[in-house]
Amino acid sequence: MGIVFKEETEQFYLSTVHTSYIIELLAGKIPLHAYWGKRLDDMPPLISWGGVAESRLPICDVNCPPPFQSSNSLPLEFPVYGTGDMREPAFCVLYENGSRVTVLEYCEHKIYTGKPHLPGLPSSYSEDGDVQTLEIVLADHVTGLCVTLSYSVFENKDVITRSVRVKNNGAGTVRIEKLASASFDSYDADFDVLHLHGDWAREFHIERRPVQYGVMHFDSKCGKSGHLANPAAAVLERNADETVGDVYGFGLIYSGNFDISVEKNSLGSVRTMIGINSFDFSWKLKHGESFQSPEAVLVYSDSGLGTMSRRFHSFYRENLCRGIYKNKERPVLINNWEATYFDFTESRLLDIAKAAKQIGIDMFVLDDGWFGKRNSADSSLGDWFCNYKKLPDGLAGLGKKLSDVGLKFGIWMEPEMISPDSDLYRNHPDWCIHINGRNRNLSRNQLILDLSRQDVCDYITDTVSGILSAENISYVKWDMNRCFSDIGSALLPADRQRELPHRYVLGLYSILEELTLRFPYVLFENCSSGGGRYDPGMLYYMPQTWCSDDSDALERMYIQYGASLFYPASTMGAHVSVCPNHQVGRTTPLKMRGDAALLGVLGYEIDLSCSSRQELELMAQQISFYKKYRNVTARGDMYRLCSPFKESFAAWQFISDDSETVLLFTFVLNGRPAEVPKRVTLQALELKEYYVNENDNRRYSGEFLMNVGLTYRRDEDYISNITVLKKC
Ligand code: GLA
Numbered sequence: 015m016g017i018v019f020k021e022e023t024e025q026f027y028l029s030t031v032h033t034s035y036i037i038e039l040l041a042g043k044i045p046l047h048a049y050w051g052k053r054l055d056d057m058p059p060l061i062s063w064g065g066v067a068e069s070r071l072p073i074c075d076v077n078c079p080p081p082f083q084s085s086n087s088l089p090l091e092f093p094v095y096g097t098g099d100m101r102e103p104a105f106c107v108l109y110e111n112g113s114r115v116t117v118l119e120y121c122e123h124k125i126y127t128g129k130p131h132l133p134g135l136p137s138s139y140s141e142d143g144d145v146q147t148l149e150i151v152l153a154d155h156v157t158g159l160c161v162t163l164s165y166s167v168f169e170n171k172d173v174i175t176r177s178v179r180v181k182n183n184g185a186g187t188v189r190i191e192k193l194a195s196a197s198f199d200s201y202d203a204d205f206d207v208l209h210l211h212g213d214w215a216r217e218f219h220i221e222r223r224p225v226q227y228g229v230m231h232f233d234s235k236c237g238k239s240g241h242l243a244n245p246a247a248a249v250l251e252r253n254a255d256e257t258v259g260d261v262y263g264f265g266l267i268y269s270g271n272f273d274i275s276v277e278k279n280s281l282g283s284v285r286t287m288i289g290i291n292s293f294d295f296s297w298k299l300k301h302g303e304s305f306q307s308p309e310a311v312l313v314y315s316d317s318g319l320g321t322m323s324r325r326f327h328s329f330y331r332e333n334l335c336r337g338i339y340k341n342k343e344r345p346v347l348i349n350n351w352e353a354t355y356f357d358f359t360e361s362r363l364l365d366i367a368k369a370a371k372q373i374g375i376d377m378f379v380l381d382d383g384w385f386g387k388r389n390s391a392d393s394s395l396g397d398w399f400c401n402y403k404k405l406p407d408g409l410a411g412l413g414k415k416l417s418d419v420g421l422k423f424g425i426w427m428e429p430e431m432i433s434p435d436s437d438l439y440r441n442h443p444d445w446c447i448h449i450n451g452r453n454r455n456l457s458r459n460q461l462i463l464d465l466s467r468q469d470v471c472d473y474i475t476d477t478v479s480g481i482l483s484a485e486n487i488s489y490v491k492w493d494m495n496r497c498f499s500d501i502g503s504a505l506l507p508a509d510r511q512r513e514l515p516h517r518y519v520l521g522l523y524s525i526l527e528e529l530t531l532r533f534p535y536v537l538f539e540n541c542s543s544g545g546g547r548y549d550p551g552m553l554y555y556m557p558q559t560w561c562s563d564d565s566d567a568l569e570r571m572y573i574q575y576g577a578s579l580f581y582p583a584s585t586m587g588a589h590v591s592v593c594p595n596h597q598v599g600r601t602t603p604l605k606m607r608g609d610a611a612l613l614g615v616l617g618y619e620i621d622l623s624c625s626s627r628q629e630l631e632l633m634a635q636q637i638s639f640y641k642k643y644r645n646v647t648a649r650g651d652m653y654r655l656c657s658p659f660k661e662s663f664a665a666w667q668f669i670s671d672d673s674e675t676v677l678l679f680t681f682v683l684n685g686r687p688a689e690v691p692k693r694v695t696l697q698a699l700e701l702k703e704y705y706v707n708e709n710d711n712r713r714y715s716g717e718f719l720m721n722v723g724l725t726y727r728r729d730e731d732y733i734s735n736i737t738v739l740k741k742c
Pocket of ligand 1: 563
């Protein structure tokens with residue numbers, strides 16, 4: 015049983031195969047966070063062993079029954095502003111009378127098998143019924159506000175998800191000023207926090223730092239989840255690393271402004287919260303209305319970051335991604351962006367396509383520049399009609415010619431955007447996010463369509479549907495190339511303007527829900543200037559993401575390593591591009607570029623019609639290797655062995671789900687003369703089994719590979735290897 019309520023102790027046990035999460039009602043009223051960690055089927059009530067608070071100094075005793083001396087030391091399951099807890103609250107509301115104080119007390123709970131979809135939001139699901147849900151209903155008896163805390167337990171996945179629904183049962187209107195999806199109070203922690211930061215072409219860099227007194231925020235205020243931070247983080251024991259230590263991982267199934275906060279207070283408690291960013295957010299809730307928070311994903315591991323990552327990976331792959339491409343092998347694609355940019359003709363594209371077919375590529379993706387009069391990034395977004403000067407027979411004609419070559423056809427679109435120089439803008443100048451009377455600040459020469467408006471969402475759904483129905487297109491690269499500014503909507507009343515960022519995300523999700531329903535056979539790839547919106551919310555609609563505009567193999571080591579903390583290889587679009595690399599000017603061997611791209615979903619972004627015969631042969635080998643082993647990287651378990659953030663060497667290992675095949679990827683970032691070879695020890699093999707190295711037929715025992723390992727040269731820059739080991 016995933017969820018049990020023990021009446022005598024008023025404790026809820028949320029159990030997965032290896033973990034437990036325990037909530038306890040204080041005096042039958044206030045939900046406390048009692049425990050999250052290794053599986054534990056019985057614990058005395060906090061109040062009886064007093065370990066939580068007795069030794070703590072009193073600061074404020076508001077609403078705090080003995081033996082707890084201070085609300086400020088209580089491990090609260092859902093901390094609310096205003097009654098004595100001085101830490102960051104998960105919830106704050108403004109009432110009509112100006113009060114911001116809410117007192118939430120337990121009313122009832124419900125435990126059931128299954129899990130409902132969250133209205134209007136992407137959310138996790140289970141196809142095999144191995145999920146149970148607990149709903150704890152809390153109410154404020156003075157104001158009539160009702161809050162439901164939902165917990166879903168994915169027993170076999172070792173994952174718990176949380177979300178919160180607020181309902182206004184009071185007479186007046188309230189404004190939600192803050193609502194976190196999950197809050198976790200830990201009371202004896204000496205933690206580090208690990209989060210992902212970055213920028214354009216430099217996504218997913220890892221930073222780990224001690225949790226010290228005060229509050230840290232890792233957030234986005236740019237309208238999308240963004241390049242600068244990611245809605246994912248972990249708090250972990252100081253000694254935790256890839257294979258040992260307690261790690262508490264958090265993810266948010268959301269693509270807009272988010273906030274992760276980690277706070278250590280004077281009493282040593284550490285509170286970690288994740289949810290919609292309260293900055294520039296408020297939501298008006300009239301009598302009878304409800305508001306649903308996005309869903310947070312919680313993963314505990316007692317064996318370091320590696321286990322945490324594998325739990326996130328399998329959960330996102332199987333309980334979040336949807337559609338036929340969830341498990342289906344993805345096409346190897348050639349994308350013309352770095353090959354031609356805007357400067358292409360149909361015959362140039364077909365030359366690339368023919369060469370692509372020769373080496374085993376499955377799909378041609380036509381990137382930016384095929385519509386309106388777009389020959390640079392300064393016009394035509396919104397005018398999604400074909401440019402017949404470039405494509406004389408239209409998209410349909412090109413699609414037909416590609417099909418004759420033997421390739422599927424995909425296109426790039428940026429449907430959420432509008433160029434001031436477009437017919438769409440000339441006809442609907444108020445359709446963009448803007449503030450009347452103020453300058454409309456451009457970024458990449460474009461403005462953002464106001465997706466809080468139903469008419470705008472309908473226009474996007476209809477336009478994209480029109481193209482997909484008419485043109486036999488099997489893939490869309492869905493791009494979004496700027497951050498929000500001048501945030502205002504022509505339709506929202508003044509007192510709802512701060513709802514715009516969240517309404518935008520809801521509008522986007524409604525469009526994607528409709529399009530994925532109408533076109534289930536289309537593979538959507540998520541992009542936002544690379545990985546600027548690579549988040550679990552988008553994964554629900556699009557099973558893969560172009561994870562960075564930086565296609566340099568060395569930069570990709572950092573980007574893909576960082577992304578792999580939370581996101582599986584099956585979601586990472588990775589392309590081989592030309593050298594010197596267009597982003598950093600570096601020249602790396604084609605072999606390394608291929609090996610780096612084989613760590614994700616393989617594609618090429620190169621003018622193959624100019625590639626040498628030798629290069630084409632090597633690419634053909636890469637593609638055939640990929641097709642042979644892609645299920646190992648896409649569905650197997652991943653182990654990070656050597657971090658490029660710690661040394662000039664990176665190594666990853668994948669084990670197929672039948673445990674028969676092991677792939678070991680190694681990369682030298684910066685070679686040094688006379689450097690001793692690097693010894694790489696593998697993980698999670700069967701000690702007494704033997705494995706044969708397919709490259710040289712040598713046999714090794716599992717215990718040798720795990721204790722002694724294989725050695726790799728590192729006396730030269732950019733040496734890369736993929737070692738294939740088969741159980742024998
Ligand atoms: C963004 C994407 C690129 C490319 C360009 C086209 O920058 O990340 O891959 O599609 O847009 O304008």
